[in-house]
Amino acid sequence: MSIPVPHQPLPLGGRHIVLGLSGGIACFKSAELVRELTRAGASVQVVMTEAACQFITPVTMQALSGQPVVLSQWDAREPNNMAHINLSREADAILVAPASADFIAKLAQGRADDLLSLLCLARPHAAADQPCPLLLAPAMNREMWAHPATQRNAVQVVADGATLLGPGSGDQACGEVGDGRMLEAADLRDELIAFFQPKLLAGKRLLITAGPTFEAIDPVRGITNLSSGKMGFAIARAAQEAGAQVTLVAGPVHLATPRGVRRIDVRSALQMHDAVLPLASANDVFVATAAVADWRPAAAPGEKIKKDGSGAVPAIGFTENPDILAAVARLPDRPYCVGFAAESHDLARHAREKRLRKNVPLIVGNLGPATFGRDHNTLLLVDADGERELATADKLSLARELVREIAQRLGRRA
Numbered sequence: 242m243s244i245p246v247p248h249q250p251l252p253l254g255g256r257h258i259v260l261g262l263s264g265g266i267a268c269f270k271s272a273e274l275v276r277e278l279t280r281a282g283a284s285v286q287v288v289m290t291e292a293a294c295q296f297i298t299p300v301t302m303q304a305l306s307g308q309p310v311v312l313s314q315w316d317a318r319e320p321n322n323m324a325h326i327n328l329s330r331e332a333d334a335i336l337v338a339p340a341s342a343d344f345i346a347k348l349a350q351g352r353a354d355d356l357l358s359l360l361c362l363a364r365p366h367a368a369a370d371q372p373c374p375l376l377l378a379p380a381m382n383r384e385m386w387a388h389p390a391t392q393r394n395a396v397q398v399v400a401d402g403a404t405l406l407g408p409g410s411g412d413q414a415c416g417e418v419g420d421g422r423m424l425e426a427a428d429l430r431d432e433l434i435a436f437f438q439p440k441l442l443a444g445k446r447l448l449i450t451a452g453p454t455f456e457a458i459d460p461v462r463g464i465t466n467l468s469s470g471k472m473g474f475a476i477a478r479a480a481q482e483a484g485a486q487v488t489l490v491a492g493p494v495h496l497a498t499p500r501g502v503r504r505i506d507v508r509s510a511l512q513m514h515d516a517v518l519p520l521a522s523a524n525d526v527f528v529a530t531a532a533v534a535d536w537r538p539a540a541a542p543g544e545k546i547k548k549d550g551s552g553a554v555p556a557i558g559f560t561e562n563p564d565i566l567a568a569v570a571r572l573p574d575r576p577y578c579v580g581f582a583a584e585s586h587d588l589a590r591h592a593r594e595k596r597l598r599k600n601v602p603l604i605v606g607n608l609g610p611a612t613f614g615r616d617h618n619t620l621l622l623v624d625a626d627g628e629r630e631l632a633t634a635d636k637l638s639l640a641r642e643l644v645r646e647i648a649q650r651l652g653r654r655a
């Protein structure tokens with residue numbers, strides 16, 4: 242079944258980003274970052290320090306951003322000769338990537354002896370109507386990052402209103418391994434997209450199940466289903482972007498963990514049940530997107546079942562798996578429970594029935610065959626007040642809409 246998918250707005254569409262580069266080998270990643278930001282819809286104005294120009298040329302950054310790079314406070318192209326004011330007033334955010342140890346130290350002291358530090362200082366940081374956020378992606382050798390002076394400076398710039406993105410950990414250009422790597426371009430893009438999302442679930446804890454389960458027949462075979470886990474992972478990402486603390490219990494899927502999300506991998510329905518139940522009451526919301534197998538083989542022998550040559554097929558008996566969602570909904574101090582209903586037909590009727598049977602306030606219906614494994618979906622929200630369709634869209638956009646719906650319902654309960 243093919244679903245017509247409407248055009249989706251780009252996640253950074255209409256945003257103007259000043260991308261500052263201070264000196265560091267991670268400047269080579271900033272070239273890719275410009276591409277990621279522009280592909281996501283942002284317009285990007287690059288500002289480089291003198292040290293950054295030692296690592297990558299302004300020509301490269303101009304070609305990628307489609308805008309002349311600004312290098313100096315004394316750039317005569319600015320009619321009023323106030324590049325620091327103009328740039329910081331036009332920006333929806335300033336992202337400094339890489340932010341070197343020296344640059345962070347400068348910011349911590351409020352120094353302004355080059356254009357980039359000057360425009361960071363000059364940005365409207367506390368304006369009620371239009372503040373200009375400052376995001377820093379530190380990039381340096383692990384000893385420099387761990388040095389007490391840098392740590393002190395990092396605490397100071399955060400106290401002064403900046404947001405640190407990373408640093409990451411791993412191999413460093415110098416050959417050492419540790420904390421201080423600049424986050425990858427795609428991660429920084431996602432951090433920026435997340436930064437602009439409304440923090441509708443700030444302070445809330447969400448527990449989410451996702452993916453299929455795998456029920457072993459013997460050590461080499463099993464039964465599972467076509468769920469890809471994409472919807473549950475998108476909800477985990479959207480909830481994290483909205484400020485929630487998210488735990489994702491995932492069946493066997495090959496998907497990257499959304500940044501900032503705690504992930505617990507399980508295989509079978511029983512393992513998923515045992516991972517979820519002890520955590521459920523400590524969460525504000527439980528979202529059950531997993532396509533949990535209804536049955537498991539009653540006995541899974543420790544050795545592979547062999548053909549005996551007679552043509553006889555093995556008789557596999559089944560036992561019903563526990564219903565994880567219904568078990569959470571029965572807890573005395575249960576979280577707000579959101580179930581999914583994957584149906585092949587009569588979606589609204591089945592979703593209504595499931596809501597009552599599982600005793601949960603909200604069921605999200607979708608047509609399994611039309612969505613399993615795909616990047617798009619259409620959702621039908623069913624609660625005590627009736628039904629509402631969330632039109633066909635990519636799963637992340639739908640997840641963000643669902644997060645809004647959940648936040649509204651939590652607000653009404655409070």
Ligand code: CTP
Pocket residue numbers: 450510529530531532533534535562563564565566567579580581582583584595
């Ligand atoms: N669910 C669960 N544990 C199970 C089965 C389902 O937590 N053992 C949850 C799913 O994660 C989903 C909801 O219950 O949120 C409905 O799942 P679905 O597979 O659509 O329905 P079933 O309860 O299995 O009912 P049926 O197979 O009859 O449609």
